[in-house]
Amino acid sequence: MSLAELICPAGTPAALRTAVDAGADAVYCGFQDATNARNFPGLNFTPDEMAAAVAYAHDKGTKVLLALNTYPPAGKVDLWRQAADAGARIGVDAFIVADMGVADYIARTHPDIRLHLSVQAAASSPEAIRYYCDNFGVKRVVLPRILTIPEIREIRREIPCEIETFIFGNHGLMVEGRCSLTNYLTGQSTNMDGVCSPASDVEYARHADGSMSSRLAGFTIDCFGADEKAGYPTICKGRYRAPHRPDGYYAFEEPISLNLSRLLPELIDAGVHAFKIEGRQRSKSYVRGVVSAFRQAVDDIRAGRQANIADLVALTEGQKQTQGAFETKKWR
Amino acid sequence: MTAHPDTVPRTAVPARPVLARLSCLIVQPVLTRVVRRIAAQHPTLFERLGPHQGTDFVIDPVDLPFALHLRPDPRALVFRAVPRDAVPPAGATIRGTFLLLLELIDSEEDGDAAFFARDLEVTGDTEAVVRLRNALDDVDGSIAEDAAAMFGPPGRAILARLRRAYQT
The missing domain is CATH 3.20.20.70 (Aldolase class I)
Known part of the structure; x- marks a missing residue:
């Protein structure tokens, strides 16, 4: 053992x-x-x-x-x-x-x-x-x-x-140590600067219907309904609209x-x-x-x-x- | 950070301006004493705040008749109760129930978990909030208990009663 x-x-x-x-x-x-x-x-x-x-x-x-x-x-x-x-x-x-x-x-x-x-x-x-x-x-x-x-x-x-x-x-x-998603949006590197979704680039906003959106460097990466649980503001766990999924879906992984x-x-x-x-x-x-x-x-x-x-x-x-x-x- | 056009503040307890101002007057001497004591006991707390020692935090216990304004500058500490219709422009705002905020300060609850559950709401400068959270989390012991102990057995009794009241 x-x-x-x-x-x-x-x-x-x-x-x-x-x-x-x-x-x-x-x-x-x-x-x-x-x-x-x-x-x-x-x-x-x-x-x-x-x-x-x-x-x-x-x-x-x-x-x-x-x-x-x-x-x-x-x-x-x-x-x-x-x-x-x-x-x-x-x-x-x-x-x-x-x-x-x-x-x-x-x-x-x-x-x-x-x-x-x-x-x-x-x-x-x-x-x-x-x-x-x-x-x-x-x-x-x-x-x-x-x-x-x-x-x-x-x-x-x-x-x-x-x-x-x-x-x-x-x-x-993600292939760890190789992920460049944060770098793509913020210019800071998860792998060299040690920051995934740096807090200085994260913004939350609450809306009139009780939903909350999370944004990274100005890009909305998710919007949680009033009764939905939330996740971290990381791109890999964001929810996105696509031509085949107009309502939005977790393209990589869910929270x-x-x-x-x-x-x-x-x-x-x-x-x-x-x-x-x-x-x-x-x-x-x-x-x-x-x-x-x-x-x-x-x-x-x-x-x-x-x-x-x-x-x-x-x-x-x-x-x-x-x-x-x-x-x-x-x-x- | 820019405000989203359809961003709205969470509705807190119904506005009763007279009650709010009276409450602020009552609690302010306590807040002043408490924050000075915490600053004296935990000087390293300010180092983790870094450039956000001068940030104006609005801490909004949604079930109390007033909000709190914190500017954690060790040279000119500000911690005051403010009516919601007189809240200053905030660098960052943190909202939740009074008990949750108290337990977050004491690390009895996990801030990320409260955020995931949507019990905790953060707007404004997220980095400032993260720094404040990490600074408070590096404090050993209970800030709430220390503050209550300043007022002797009555202080401890009030804190215990508050906790019981919120948990039932």
Whole structure:
């Protein structure tokens, strides 16, 4: 049986302490700059805050994983190298990386610190994963959310590193690390600036009939009826009119969250080493609720008991949840 | 940010100008004391606000007879109750029930989940709102409890009664 580590999000020092206290085995977080894929206003850690957070986590036996999972623009690698050096000085337990140049720098400069391959690298085949393991010493891969459990089992047999899968939160299905939709509308890059749908370009408006529209850079990407639940203002979850669908439809994906609470035993059996909860941009309330629920579930499974996980639908996007491709590739 | 031509404000409690002004007069001394105390206890909160320390936030508890005007500038803090017919131009507006807003401040509720459920409404400068949310979320403990404790056992009793009243 794998260890089934619980990997939990933290966007602020207070959220990190909440995750640790709720039972996280490891917490992932980032600095206040473009080196991570949640470079949102008012979020993340200064180096001093990171040092205090690592001390707090280590004191309670929890690991801290530093997300350096964006791609430096060509020739502008200093920020990523400085972030890696700061993380090493502070004593983080692993770096989560996507870019080969960043991976190479860390492998050469800080060879004693573990490298995890971010979902942003979109490595979904044994060949791709082995390349990162062979060349940079990657110890764990975070798999994209597009694989079935039998496929994960097959991959596990063919790679020399651990597997981490998302179990709750954003149901991101674009080819991660390659999505340019935000860049197309706003000029800012999800993959290089760390901002998907930057808040400075988002606008909400409520209308006379009670509906609410969400706009990104002036483009309406959805309009929720008075009684409809809402989602994030991301282009991939927008609703659009098309000649064949004049009433508007979700062209890519609908507002919905991943929830694999019922599949945890199968994932463990397939050889998944770590379970990742998405949501560094979410509140302490979310972190407390989701981490506690999955802590209890994983402990129940480890003890051979039936996991009886709390209902988390109130925390999901659009207040809907799915098991996505993990259950079947025909989930829509 | 530009206002959409058919954008409308959410209807709050029926306007009763005299009641609203009287309520503002009663709560203002409390608000002034509370905001000064929070600022003194949590100075790092302002760093996360960054350039939005000077933004005018209108916080609109739709079930109270007045709204709140917050400008979180540590050099010149503004936190005042205002009748709805005298609300200043807002950089950002946040609307919800009083209890929801209280629980969001204390991270007892998740802001994104409240937004998905359409219980929370945000208009104006979204970045300002995100910064305020993240700044408040990095505060350990309960801001509401701290504020209530300033007024001793009566303050705590009033807060507990308020919560019970809204939950039933």
